[in-house]
Amino acid sequence: MMEKERSGVAGLKIKRALIHIVLILLTIICLLPFYILLINSTRNHVDIQKGFSILPGKAFLKNFQNLMSNPNLPVLRGIFNSFIVASGSAVLTTYFSSLTAYAIHAYDFKGKKTIFTFILMIMMVPTQVSALGFVDLMRDMNLTNNFIPLIAPSIAAPVVFFFMKQYMESALPIEIVEAGRIDGAHEFRAFNTIVLPIMKPAIAVQAIFAFTSSWNNYFIPSLILDKKDMKTLPILIAQLRSADFLKFDMGQVYMMIAISIFPVMIVYFLVSKSIVQGVALGSVKG
Amino acid sequence: MIKKKTSCIKYTKWGYIFLIPFFLVYTVFSLIPLISTFYNSFFENYMSGLTQVGPNFVGLANYNGLFENTNLLKFTQNTLIMWLMGFIPQICVSLLLAAWFTNIRLKIRGKQFFKVIIYMPNLIMAAAFSMLFFAIFSDIGPINDLLMRLGILDEPFRFLSSVGGTRGLVALMNFLMWFGNTTILLMAGMMGIDVSLFEAAEVDGAKAFEIFRMITMPLLRPIFIYVLITSLIGGIQMFDVPQILTNGSGSPNNSSMTLIMYLNKHLYSKNYGMAGALSVILFICTAVLSLLIYFKFTKKEN
Incomplete structure (x- = not known):
């Protein structure tokens, strides 16, 4: 009996670890596109064409100005x-x-x-x-x-x-x-x-x-x-x-997407608790 | 006594008055347009070059035209395939997550944090999200670069030139946007289940999977059906994501053209007869699905 309980506890621990790994993976999948968006909105066109980067560039303000002055x-x-x-x-x-x-x-x-x-x-x-x-x-x-x-x-x-x-x-x-x-x-x-x-x-x-x-x-x-x-x-x-995409400055493209997405995201994170509760409340009671 | 009655009548009036704005606005902006859409579906009314043809009454000719053309079938298939490709993983992942989150013994850390993260994509502008995917999944985009650096790919995979790639991206976006929402709904359903049922089953020696299959699933059925049908209704309305991703072309070879994209095309080319007929068909589909939910839930109350 004791042994069975102990193996049960060990099993629960492994299960918990696995579950947390799955949760972290899902979090990464959810956040990766937005992380790339954030990083690429700070890089200039030439850098973006070079591929993926973990670290931000220095062109954030430049991209912003370019986009704002795009006729x-x-x-x-x-x-x-x-x-x-x-x-x-x-x-x-x-x-x-x-x-x-x-x-x-x-x-x-x-x-x-x-x-x-x-x-x-x-x-x-x-x-x-x-x-x-x-x-x-x-x-x-x-x-x-x-x-x-x-x-x-x-x-x-x-x-x-x-x-x-x-x-x-x-x-x-x-x-x-x-x-x-x-x-x-x-x-x-x-x-x-x-x-x-x-x-x-x-x-x-x-x-x-x-x-x-x-x-x-x-x-x-x-x-x-x-x-x-x-x-x-x-x-x-x-x-x-x-x-025409080939002629476009990708820095501006990412900046444009960022401007559409991030304001909503910031407000959401500030009040996320009541939002998440509201989702369940608004559904038809099962 | 008499006085009370008159005061009651006096208040009743306000119930009607407070409903006026809703019904006034509903009539002008929804009901009249809906009726006029139905009306338009019986008329031939389109632009041929610069000349306006119609409106002439043609009965059901527009409907015949829609059904005779293989496009309707193809676009219905596309819509359903892309919906299923997103919905099946969505419901599986959501069921798992909801079961984990509501299981107190698992003591999952940061539950609130995970809920906040997985719900987040639901509030993102679908058009911007799709544009973002178009940029990061392009042939020389960051995802291809990442996959090549990790050694998963030898050369860039051209997502938007392959049928599976394009449909897969649409499904992935739909999955990301909706699995958090579904998880929260299923959690609300699971938390409504009496805990003593689980305890009794455990005392009887039931395994975790058996408890899930024999207790959780049957009791979750109503909310499960609600999620399924609302998701299907949402799937029929799929538009923003494939429209922006393929620039409205439904490429490659019309394989990601959805029903609403087709409607949008008719609306832009001012082919009102066809657009009307297609709208009516879509209306009937959603109405049937909605009635299914309605009866499911009212039947339960009785």
Whole structure:
């Protein structure tokens, strides 16, 4: 018995060691592309062509300046555009999804169940399948090369709504709302002054998700924006990809990718804990 | 009593009012476009050179055209193959990781750190990630250089000229972007399983693999199905990664052209009839898959 237990302990130790090796390998696979990106964004074109390097070069600022002064790629403008679209979407989607969730959570009215089911049903409809009608309608409304078609639709976001609804069920007892009513708070003001502060943690997580998904979005923006000054970062990346590669400065290419990726990555690492928790929370309970 | 009732009615009104923004925006930006997409699919409407043909009502001719052309079948195959090439390793690795992370006896160090790292690629811009892979996997890129220096390759492997190489890169990116997400979902499912079940099985002398197969897997089934179907729906929408990697060409020889890339092509060439028909087909596929999830979960509640 003793011996068996001892061999069991030894087996567990070997197993643990193996598991940690696998985990470290996966971490390397996940991080290697971004490490190469970081290193190569600091090297000049000639060095990059020589191949892989572990150590950074000295051309970081030079690459940055070259990219910023590249007449074909309005990168600064792209960062600005992406930022406006992404933050606009994040603000609208969190506020209005909370409002929609609050309507379903706090009020009893006819057809509530049907409405809730309807919102769940439309959750899975991909934006791509209505893209044709969307682009056509925006053209008729003279909204191409405009940010409104990229920001406003985030008001109706079933996934964010669902998350907010789940959160309200655990964090917003109806008594709090009723107490506000006794104090004479107007319904809309009660939502803004009592409900929203309670929703802060959920809003923070969803704001980050909404910001990144809008920041990363390529399909719809590429159909709506074609004016040089209106393009967002993903469209500029696609433009870079279609450029003649042999003539291109790879230092600038890596710098362009770095600018698109690293800001999101830094914000993620700062708040990663609540994000990772939010992923599990937002899923349908099994 | 009466007073309470009137106040209740007064509040009810606000439920409807608060729903107005959602439904207004949904109608303008999603519902009307969806209906108009369906409507367009029954019309012949495209540019032939500089002349506009149509719109003329043609019934189901666009659908016939799509099904008669072998492209639809080929692009569906491409999409499914690339999805499977990413999904199979993804679900295997995620199951393993989730089982390890939720096993208290393994005492894995830095669990939180690993979770943060493996989820990270999910938030990366797919277009930029794909551009990065295009750069580092190019013929003279750092990966080929690294593999040659390590003695794994004798000469550069031309990833983007080979069917397997291109599809493999797309699958690898999809894998990297989604296995962390899947791991976290499966972990949430595993942590919901009553610990006493495991203890009872251990007392009965069950081995680790038996416990996994007989207890964890059956109880994990609902979340497993959820992951499978949402991933398939996501797979059907695959666009950014292969589009940027192949510059929209689906090269080599259309072997990495996905359904949405095909749709995008029709949208750019303003072939609205075909784009509409393709959208409707994609809509029906995702709707069927979504209904599967919906019934799976509502059935369980009853």
